[in-house]
Amino acid sequence: MDTKDILAVIEKFNQTALAEFKYREGSVEFHLKRHADVVYASAPAAAPAAPSVPAAPAAAAPVPTAAPTGETINSPIVGTIYRTPAPDAPPFVEEGKSVKKGDTLCIIEAMKVMNELVAEFDCEILRVLVDNQHFVEYGTPLFEVRRK
């Protein structure tokens, strides 16, 4: 495979909907990846440029498998989310459970301060959109909910 061939592959890759493409043959090896798939931020519509140095994956909140369609409760601050009151305790809320206005949904730690996020209205938690101990930015959707 020569440079011309590689360029041809890149061109074809661009025409497909593939997110990633790895190729290896003998000593030749290359890896194509689309920018949109390394979105670090999980807030809607935020699409920062691809990192020239890979961002630390452990710190990134995962992009939900499907974008929430209904109403969401979003992070009001920047910090680390804790879904449980203590490491070995059960989560504050689970998918399918209902919560009352004022119930604690999770804790967001910012600068060593534990900030409780409480529900502002009665609702059912349809989906939890972020994993425990992941980093959230301002506006990151945390829970998909249905008002009651």
Add this chain to the structure above:
Amino acid sequence: MIRSLLIANRGEIAVRIIRACKELGIRTIAVYSEADRKALHVKMADQAICIGPPPSKDSYLNISNIVSAALNSRADAIHPGVGFLSEKAEFARKVQEAGLIWIGPDPDAIDMLGDKIRSKENATKYGVPCTPGIEGAITNIDETVAKVKKMGLPVIIKASAGGGGKGMRIVRKIEELSDNIKIAANEAEKSFGDGTVFIEKYLENAAHVELQMMGDKHGNVIYLGERDCSVQKNHQKLVEEAPSPLVTPEIRKKMGEDAVRLFKGIGYSGAGTIEFLFKDGQYYFMEVNSRIQVEHPVTEMITGVDLIKEMIKVANGDVLSVKQEDIRIDSYAMEIRINATAPGTVKEYLPPSGFKVRVDSFLYNGYTVPPTYDSMVAKVIIGAPTRAEGINKMLAVLDEFHLEGVPINLELQKKIINTQIFRKGGFGTQVLDSIMKEIG
């Protein structure tokens, strides 16, 4: 060792800092408000984190969100840029307490300069000439009136916590003094949460001359020549040039040595600017800005020193890469601020270029300038052998500045530097009135 850096700012200065980091091989983390999702600094950085809604107080001034963003993105350092939190000792302290490197002077040094009364006391202590005035804050209005009668009018009332002309009043009649003190204190209280005001003799139409300073953590401090920023509108600078037509090499040396003594005295490291009022060959200490300034490219153009890179290196603990004897002021540079006069969407943007032409901006085709923040959208900087050549060069360069979709002050700026008054040089901060008369 700084391997990654968070830029706690937006606009052209964020872009400028990201560029310096890229040259140094430092990973960059941008922060942005919801109004800045499509901003250039967000696109350019290796990583970008949303820190709040559009109002600055909830985003670019939100210390907790910014420090959290830095910790979670594993940044080693924070560069505050200009404005916003750049001169807040409280922010610098929080950054350091979080185990991050603060790109700027030590918070204690910021404290010694942040308050105008205190910075004046420090300037006096280290032998920097100050504007004559009544020492300390105004506590008793009747006593103050008596003292002003003795000192003579006109005087200027200033807010100790002040900036940008807030809480500042010029008084020419003694019977108007006490009311103006109350108004200034009230305005200062509203703007800065601190109503402390003081009085200085008002120097009619003095020039605004400022020295670029740079120090490291090993006790070295140098001055990189002055900038003349006398063309101002409502205390906002419009044109900056270096060297000042008023400053001779002898005055520059004396002023520089005075400033170095003050900066060494308070243990200053990083970039800083000491501002002077200049009249009849005399300079008077006004204030220190303990951060990089918008007009820093003027100094970079004539000295060849990259001030942003130098800031990052000295924060990292490196020794200053330039010595005083390396700084030569033997050419001319000018900066023009291009301000948007209304928000808008960029339809077509084609900035000028060429030999010793620099444009720092965050505009791109399709970008919408939000109404939320500062109106400056670009800075055009030129370098030339002499002032006369520099003015002609800037006029030619500005003719090339092409922007459709966002209304800007370009034509006015061209007229200003093309007047007889500007070309003659050697004017004070009230020059814009005379310039506007000449333009007609």
